[in-house]
Amino acid sequence: MLTEGAVEASALAHTESPRTSRPRRRRARWGFVIAGLAIVAAVVYLVIANTGTSAEYYMTIHELQACSACGGQSVRVAGFVSQAGVTQVAAAQSVKFTITDSATAAAATQAMAVVYAGVVPDTVRAGTQVVVEGHYVSGVFHATTLLAKCPSKFQAATPGASGG
Numbered sequence: 001m002l003t004e005g006a007v008e009a010s011a012l013a014h015t016e017s018p019r020t021s022r023p024r025r026r027r028a029r030w031g032f033v034i035a036g037l038a039i040v041a042a043v044v045y046l047v048i049a050n051t052g053t054s055a056e057y058y059m060t061i062h063e064l065q066a067c068s069a070c071g072g073q074s075v076r077v078a079g080f081v082s083q084a085g086v087t088q089v090a091a092a093q094s095v096k097f098t099i100t101d102s103a104t105a106a107a108a109t110q111a112m113a114v115v116y117a118g119v120v121p122d123t124v125r126a127g128t129q130v131v132v133e134g135h136y137v138s139g140v141f142h143a144t145t146l147l148a149k150c151p152s153k154f155q156a157a158t159p160g161a162s163g164g
Contacts, residue, residue, distance in 0.1 A: 058131050061101050061110040064141075076133045077141060082111065085126040095120055099130060099141075112136075116143040123148045 058076035059067070067075075079099030086097040094117035101110040114132055124130060124146065133145035 061099065061112045064136055065110070065112070070136055072135070074133060074135060074144070076131055077112070077136075078129070078131045079112065081124060081126055081128045081130060083126045086120060086124055089115075093117060097124075099132070112141055113139065114141045114143050116146050118144075118146060120146060121148040123150065 058078045061079050064077050082098040082100050086095050088095055096115050098111050098113050129149040131147040132143040134143040
């Protein structure tokens with residue numbers, strides 16, 4: 001027969017077993033929580049660090065002309081090709097054009113001459129929105145990169161208008 005002390009010891013053994021395993025479960029849960037927070041923090045850091053380096057800002061014509069420290073820096077400027085369009089300079093193998101702050105000549109308040117030596121995208125015409133990157137020297141912007149905004153609306157060509 002079991003004595004009263006043996007029964008109590010047996011009961012204590014059964015009740016202590018779940019108590020000793022609970023702290024292990026809590027420790028395991030806290031371990032997962034901490035590991036999850038570390039992963040989330042690493043992902044947030046990578047997103048913030050990479051977004052800052054890849055985000056590129058461009059200035060308006062007015063901002064560039066008002067900037068006194070921009071003379072020696074490479075900057076990006078957005079604008080519209082003026083109604084005069086793009087002029088080829090044969091001697092220098094470059095193009096000259098003027099960008100304005102508006103697509104229409106009547107609404108334009110700011111203008112800036114641009115010189116670019118390179119391949120001009122086919123979509124660069126009068127009224128096209130462009131972003132130029134380069135240096136602003138003595139009132140003329142010397143572009144090293146010319147980006148044209150793609151048309152937002154494509155239309156099928158009119159039959160017979162292709163010239164072929």
